[in-house]
Amino acid sequence: MLDFRSDTVTKPTEEMRKAMYEAEVGDDVYEDDITVNTLEEKLAKMLGKEAGLFVPSGTFSNQLALATHTKKGEEVIVMENSHIMIDEVGAAGMISGITIRGAKCVNGGYDMESLRHVYREDEDIHFPDTTLICMEVAHGNGSVCSIDHMKEVYDFAKEREVPVHLDGARIFNAAISLGVDASEIAKYADTISVCISKGLASPIGSILVGSKAFIARARRYRKLMGGGLRQVGVLAAPGHISLDKMIDRLKEDHDNAQYFSKEIAKFDCVEVMADRVDINMVFFKLFKDIKLEEVLLKEGILINGAENDEYRIVMHNDVDRKAVDKLLESIKKYVS
Numbered sequence: 203m204l205d206f207r208s209d210t211v212t213k214p215t216e217e218m219r220k221a222m223y224e225a226e227v228g229d230d231v232y233e234d235d236i237t238v239n240t241l242e243e244k245l246a247k248m249l250g251k252e253a254g255l256f257v258p259s260g261t262f263s264n265q266l267a268l269a270t271h272t273k274k275g276e277e278v279i280v281m282e283n284s285h286i287m288i289d290e291v292g293a294a295g296m297i298s299g300i301t302i303r304g305a306k307c308v309n310g311g312y313d314m315e316s317l318r319h320v321y322r323e324d325e326d327i328h329f330p331d332t333t334l335i336c337m338e339v340a341h342g343n344g345s346v347c348s349i350d351h352m353k354e355v356y357d358f359a360k361e362r363e364v365p366v367h368l369d370g371a372r373i374f375n376a377a378i379s380l381g382v383d384a385s386e387i388a389k390y391a392d393t394i395s396v397c398i399s400k401g402l403a404s405p406i407g408s409i410l411v412g413s414k415a416f417i418a419r420a421r422r423y424r425k426l427m428g429g430g431l432r433q434v435g436v437l438a439a440p441g442h443i444s445l446d447k448m449i450d451r452l453k454e455d456h457d458n459a460q461y462f463s464k465e466i467a468k469f470d471c472v473e474v475m476a477d478r479v480d481i482n483m484v485f486f487k488l489f490k491d492i493k494l495e496e497v498l499l500k501e502g503i504l505i506n507g508a509e510n511d512e513y514r515i516v517m518h519n520d521v522d523r524k525a526v527d528k529l530l531e532s533i534k535k536y537v538s
């Protein structure tokens with residue numbers, strides 16, 4: 203099967219499995235696991251932050267950041283189509299007892315007018331306190347906003363003495379797309395959540411980075427959330443390979459996405475969301491009365507069904523250019 207549903211489907215490489223087998227481990231609740239400690243330090247250093255914390259998933263990492271940044275009854279601003287708002291099971295209300303307020307999104311960033319509008323400047327007996335602003339780079343819709351925009355949002359938050367949390371699930375894809383070092387993006391956030399289980403091909407995990415004091419508090423909340431793990435070095439070991447060896451190859455996924463988007467745009471009844479092909483994902487609409495996921499399944503190809511009328515194709519380590527050609531051929535059979 204060729205699987206284009208997500209970059210989360212990547213299987214750990216042989217080298218990763220070997221590293222898991224050989225990992226030096228200890229009890230991480232006692233902070234004794236060298237493999238996880240060094241992984242946390244490595245990512246923190248790469249992003250210019252003081253400390254890091256390994257957690258089971260990106261959702262866990264974002265929600266842990268919200269829990270650590272806020273107190274019950276406070277309000278957090280996010281982009282209205284962000285992962286934290288849409289795809290985290292309403293966890294912010296459940297875990298942190300906070301409300302989430304969405305501002306409009308343009309080009310993978312905030313519509314600044316909308317951000318200004320939803321941010322509560324005045325004190326009013328009716329209003330909750332806004333104590334965090336979240337960013338998402340790269341955005342889950344495939345686009346990457348500019349560094350200037352990240353700075354604009356960060357400055358907006360700092361003028362109001364509010365911290366910024368960055369959902370950087372695909373921060374390295376964003377960095378490659380912008381042609382900058384990831385630390386350049388990280389400058390404009392106080393805390394950052396990074397997924398190693400997507401394009402970087404680790405089987406499990408995200409890492410939350412921030413100041414030493416923040417991470418010390420997050421460590422307690424992680425325990426509260428059931429995320430105090432023990433000999434977790436077996437899971438952190440592939441993370442080292444993700445950070446050492448898998449970042450540069452993300453460019454191949456971006457190239458494959460560019461290639462696919464240009465080729466599929468030539469088909470009748472296809473509209474590519476061409477302004478959003480900044481990373482490894484291509485979104486397109488199909489003006490034909492078929493369920494593409496069902497017909498492709500017969501060809502040995504997995505894709506997700508359309509969401510908001512858009513299909514999404516995701517490139518990753520386990521699909522090469524030949525696989526992309528097979529995908530194009532198969533789609534062509536049914537649409538032209």
Ligand SMILES: *Cc1c(COP(=O)(O)O)cnc(C)c1O
Nearest residue numbers: 259260261262285338342369371
């Ligand atoms: C994948 C993703 C996450 C985290 O997802 P998990 O499946 O919980 O690891 C968070 N934010 C964005 C933008 C993502 O794409």
